[in-house]
Amino acid sequence: MDLTLKIWRQANTKAKGKMVDYKVTGVSPDSSFFEMLDVLNQSIIEEGGDPVAFDHDCREGICGTCSLYINGRPHGPDSGITTCQLHMRKFKSGDTIYIEPWRAKAFPIIKDLIVNRGAYDEIIQAGGYISVNTGGVPDANAIPIPKVDSDTAMDAASCIGCGACVATCKNASAMLFVAAKVSQFAHLPQGKIEAKRRVQNMVATMDELGFGNCSNTYACEQECPKEISVSHIAKMNREFFAAKLCADVKDI
């Protein structure tokens, strides 16, 4: 396969970036998208240039590190996968492929295609945890949890925090990410103790970090590699509404 790549190049956070054209030839349709970029980078290095910086880690679709916006979609043209699981057979020889970083005020570019997703960590620090005293490990069956609740919580917990929801949202809203984190705890008895404080603090932090508002376009659900449902956003809205209206003074 012979391809034309249009890649965003930006030396650092403050530098002015631009789209740069590259040609890659002889790409195997069975290679992964990242292997194709590895080949490109090797040729750039051999020519004495600066290789394209992009985020990747496990390359198994589970770590949430990869973050490429390919031809107008986060993680590329396939659904329910991360960029590392994308293969070149999804493209045709002669194609022009646009490769851009996630675009959001809250995700500043570090270099080229790498963005700083530390904003997600700040949201988690605001309440995306449960407080547990140290001591002996409690019996696994000591707290009964309905199957439907544990399944829903597990679905929400499958969020890998990649940021595709923010990248695709026309408002760069982080609602699906925050909703998944709020919902996974709200469905479980262990999470209910801090539920009211959690949802208020996490939403407040999300707002302070400069993410946009949710317009219910549901693009996030379409592009989430873990296919997390927007029903978790409705769940968070309910949690937030209830917390604002019914929380004790100590909870707010």
Added chain:
Amino acid sequence: MSNSLLKYASITQKISMSLLGLFLASFLLVHLTINLMLMLPDGGESFRAAAEFMGTNPFIMVFEYVLFAAFFVHIVLGIILWMQNNQARPVAYAKANVSETSFFSKYMIHTGVIIMLFLFLHFVHFYFAKIGLVDASATYMFEGHEHPDFYTMAIELLKQPLYAVIYILSFLALGFHLNHAIQSGFQSLGLEHSKYTPAIKSISTIFALIVAVGFSIIPVFFLIQG
């Protein structure tokens, strides 16, 4: 404190937009019912009686100010949300987003602005005449007093082809707006259900069709009638 009630959080704004929007949508059915009376072959008797009731009933008169406030806050909040959303992505993508989403959900501010402009026009033509800010183009005597004749005024306007086109396009925009708005309002309020949400989405579309088609047939009726 960042999470106090006074902090106007993104979800609080969305919930406010939803409650106000759903309230405004419910009023549309009342307005549509009255407007459809324009087509009754009774020389405007029913329409004038309805307009008189809306203009003189003390409950409705108070309700009118609630309605104006709802419009105002819904519009202002919509503009604030749009500005906040624009700021959240200062640099646009080189390749436009192609994610599959509901088409009209992306253009709520655009359809909203069209509706707002029509609302202004509507105010100039009818509400300003009602409160005496401008002279009514037609009047009639009711209980010994001269009243603006909204029946004649409405028909005179709707018979003008240019106004009819503006009217129909505005209600088309309103239909597109409502198609997303109703189901979106339920989602923002957290009213989501695996069984009922698909029904709410269908009701949203049916409601939008009723409003858009219901209002639009009125100028078409008068244009055909000549």
